[in-house]
Amino acid sequence: MDPNDARLRAANRRTGLTLLAIAVLFFVGIIATRLIDSPALSTGIIGGAVLLYLVVAIGRHLRK
Amino acid sequence: MSSVPHDLVAGGHPHGHDDHAHHPTGIMRWITTTNHKDIGTLYLWFSFTMFIVGGVMALTIRSELFQPGLQIVDPEFFNSMTTLHGLIMIFGALMPGAVGFANWLIPMQIGAPDMAFARMNNWSFWLLPPAAFMLVLSLFVPGGAASGGWTLYPPLTVQQGMGMDLTIFAIHIMGASSIMGSINIITTILNLRAPGMTLMKLPLFCWTWLITAYLLIAVMPVLAGAVTMLLTDRHFGTSFFNAAGGGDPVLFQHVFWFFGHPEVYIIILPAFGIISEIIPAFSRKPLFGYASMVYAVAAIAILSFLVWAHHMFTTGLPAASILFYMYATMLIAVPTGVKVFNWLATMWKGSISLEAPMLFALGFLFLFVVGGFTGLILAIQPIDIQFQDTYYVVAHFHYVMVAGTLFAFFGGIYYWLPKWAGRMYDEKLADWHFWLSFISFNVTFFPMHFLGLAGMPRRIPDYAQQFTDWNMVATVGAFGFGLSQLLFFYTVVKCIRSGEPAPARPWEGATTLEWTLPSPAPYHTFETPPVIK
Secondary structure (H helix, E strand, C coil): CCCCCCCHHHHHHHHHHHHHHHHHHHHHHHHHHCCCCCHHHHHHHHHHHHHHHHHHHHHHHHHC | CCCCCEEEEECEECCCCCCCCCCCHHHHHHHHCCHHHHHHHHHHHHHHHHHHHHHHHHHHHHHHHCCCCCCCCCCHHHHHHHHHHHHHHHHHHHHHHHHHHHHHHHHHHHHHHHHHHHHHHHHHHHCHHHHHHHHHHHHHHCCCCCCCCCCCCCCCCHHHHHHHHEEEEEEEEHHHHHHHHHEEEEEHHHHHCCCCCCCCHHHHHHHHHHHHHHHHHHHHHHHHHHHHHHHHHHHCCCCCCHHCCHHHHHHHHHHHHHHHHHHHHHHHHHHHHHHHHHHHHHHHCCCCCHHHHHHHHHHHHHHHHHHHHHHHHCCCCCCHHHHHHHHHHHHHHHHHHHHHHHHHHHHCCCCCCCCCHHHHHHHHHHHHHHHHHHHHHHCCCCHHHHCCHHHHHHHHHHHHHHHHHHHHHHHHHHHHHHHHECCCCCHHHHHHHHHHHEEEEHHHHHHHHHHHHHEEEECCCCCHHHHHHHHHHHHCCCCCCCCHHHHHHHHHHHHHHCCCCCCCCCCCCCHHHHCCCCCCCCCCCCECCCCCC
């Protein structure tokens, strides 16, 4: 495992960017829920999305 | 003491060159470093510094509460102390402390040469000192520091002065630092593990941190969103939480606790990981029920997102919601109980020795269970209505945060200090540190249960006379606990400067990869990865 290996660096970049995108989505999402007409529904959606992310992110590792 | 467990790894090159000629020296070494060990050291010293700052604030609070009446500080300053004490201890001391352990240990435990994003790692750390400086600076700006409690509830926080803006900015920066750190930790664990190290072979400390990092990525943006909305309410004419403009202050509480409750587990899960390393090592037995420990951590993490409104039982929730949050909160006791059971089962018929790390682990176990049980009591809504905002709650969360996380950190520091410093600490001094901390902690916080049961509210600088005796006892205990930490500082410095040289594996029951390295761990390690059998 060479840290300068191009494939490893690309894989690291992919993982990092995916996680960053999720964080940005939650940040924008929680503010957006306040700006649209049905805050209860939109808050439920963003809350559900956070829960889904956790179940998928953690759950997929438990099988290995 | 015994030899390095060579049977654990095959091939590879456990450590690289140990020369320090390829990096700057002096202050520039620490400012520009991308080495995970240096950055781990920076995090740990930063955490200790903030622990002292937050501790001085706690002692200011306890001094004022030594007797009824206003003696030392005015009520506004007292409220700022309770607010900043909470924020500094959580964001400045406990979280960076846990990240310090992660930086030092995760690459060494998975056989990686460094963190996946070494430069971002440096940036993650160096964002923290300016944020901490801003928090402390807020004490000196017109209007004083934030004083609405660490929970930052509006409408009070919408009305406060410039100190609140500095607090919001500091939280943004610390949140960004946490997210960067989490991305780094997840990427490192997923992509840089040594060949043969499957996820279910990860040391439990790495598992707890992997799950903690996922939690952080979920909740820090939510907190950032909440305080951003608070900021726009204060300065840009919006009314997210401002009732005068049609906003809903209770909504902030929902959003805040959606972050705030998982935050408790973000702080405690790495502590669970440390304890799960220490107990097997000093029981000289493998950890009992490894897979169930992993599943329990995962269950705790996911359930922690379903219980936030138990912090809001007095806000007028519908009966169905109250029942849901009450039972969901109680449900967390199941995976937590699995962990406690497994730690006890690990010790069962083990060859236990009571060096300082094990003493702190046992102290953690005993006191964390006390904090857990008082949490269960508070989960029962009819009882919570009586205890809401009393000293019972203060006692509960200090049993979890201090006796839980902080004791685990102390245990972890004594456990890994020989690997970090290459020297053994003074066992007698460390034992004294444990017993003084254990006794003074209980003298400080156990009476707070009585005060809460008698109805003493939290966050008040003055109180009715019937609360005097236990407040005096708690203040004496608090100063004892504070002084005990000076002994900890002395013990660590003495170890670094003049401790006996440490062998590669000073604890015969320690089996993870970092113990295959010499002590102190070379500057560069596992440049050629080991192969795990």
